[in-house]
Amino acid sequence: MVTGATSGLGREIAVQLGRAGWRVALTGRREPQLKEAAAAVRQAGGTALELLGSVSDPDAVKAHYALIKEAWGGLDWAVLNAGGGDKNNAKAFSAANLTSTIATNLFGVAYWMEAVIPDMVAAGSGTVAAVSSLAGFRGLPSRGSYCASKAALNTMLESARIDLRPAGVRVVTVCPGFVKSELTDRNNPAQMPFLLDTPDGARRIIRGIAEGRRLVHFPWQLSLPVMYLLHNLPGWAYDRIAARLERSKRPADAPAEAAKQP
Ligand SMILES: NC(=O)c1ccc[n+]([C@@H]2O[C@H](COP(=O)([O-])OP(=O)(O)OC[C@H]3O[C@@H](n4cnc5c(N)ncnc54)[C@H](OP(=O)(O)O)[C@@H]3O)[C@@H](O)[C@H]2O)c1
Numbered sequence: 001m002v003t004g005a006t007s008g009l010g011r012e013i014a015v016q017l018g019r020a021g022w023r024v025a026l027t028g029r030r031e032p033q034l035k036e037a038a039a040a041v042r043q044a045g046g047t048a049l050e051l052l053g054s055v056s057d058p059d060a061v062k063a064h065y066a067l068i069k070e071a072w073g074g075l076d077w078a079v080l081n082a083g084g085g086d087k088n089n090a091k092a093f094s095a096a097n098l099t100s101t102i103a104t105n106l107f108g109v110a111y112w113m114e115a116v117i118p119d120m121v122a123a124g125s126g127t128v129a130a131v132s133s134l135a136g137f138r139g140l141p142s143r144g145s146y147c148a149s150k151a152a153l154n155t156m157l158e159s160a161r162i163d164l165r166p167a168g169v170r171v172v173t174v175c176p177g178f179v180k181s182e183l184t185d186r187n188n189p190a191q192m193p194f195l196l197d198t199p200d201g202a203r204r205i206i207r208g209i210a211e212g213r214r215l216v217h218f219p220w221q222l223s224l225p226v227m228y229l230l231h232n233l234p235g236w237a238y239d240r241i242a243a244r245l246e247r248s249k250r251p252a253d254a255p256a257e258a259a260k261q262p
Pocket of ligand 1: 004005006007008009010011027028029033036041054055056081082083084104108131132133134175176177178179180181182183184229
């Protein structure tokens, strides 16, 4: 099962699993895109089950899992990928923005974990793989809500991994760098180093899960500096670097403002 399978990484993961002959349940809120993605899975050679609804609605999640159990008896992989988030610069901090981001990125994973884990524990097998982000390792400027949601997700998954290992259930944390998708199409391409195309990103995620890795991160050129250097920098040094990066971005971020300059 892949949540957020109507576009970007989720859609591509579903299609690639379909190509490998898997039965794939797909979730998403946009019906036309959901139908199109399910058709692409079938065309690739897989079996598709469409589940229309939001991951942040616990009743919808319960209903979706009941349909999966009815159709297939259970799940081998729960790929909890649905997510996103808009900027939330603290100069105009929006608690509503934080609430909706956490509702999708954290609770959207939590509701699915609550639904699927008891059966996986009873079976002594199964994989929960949630798509987090390298953005969870440090507070990025203007991205407080998104970074907070992914940081919380990382620690929640880490605890679950330790709890569930003795029961035979694997928990995988996926931390991509920049991958082309509807989410990143809203960003300035010049500010996305080592941007990967969607099929490449999806391939790396599937391979990482299949190889049994606990943490899937890529591309190494970005993930290693973020996870092992930036993450461990003392606060004063990180603040200076982040402020400098932010200043260097400003002209591209605010062309209208730049145009006003004499
Ligand atoms: N692309 C990157 O560079 C990148 C980097 C790091 C992490 N990520 C993470 O990768 C995941 C996939 O993002 P993407 O880049 O592929 O973006 P995307 O193309 O915008 O896809 C996001 C998917 O999540 C679904 N979604 C959002 N809110 C939902 C909700 N409440 N219920 C159900 N589905 C919901 C969307 O479907 P509907 O709108 O139809 O519901 C869509 O299918 C996200 O968790 C994102 O944070 C992406």
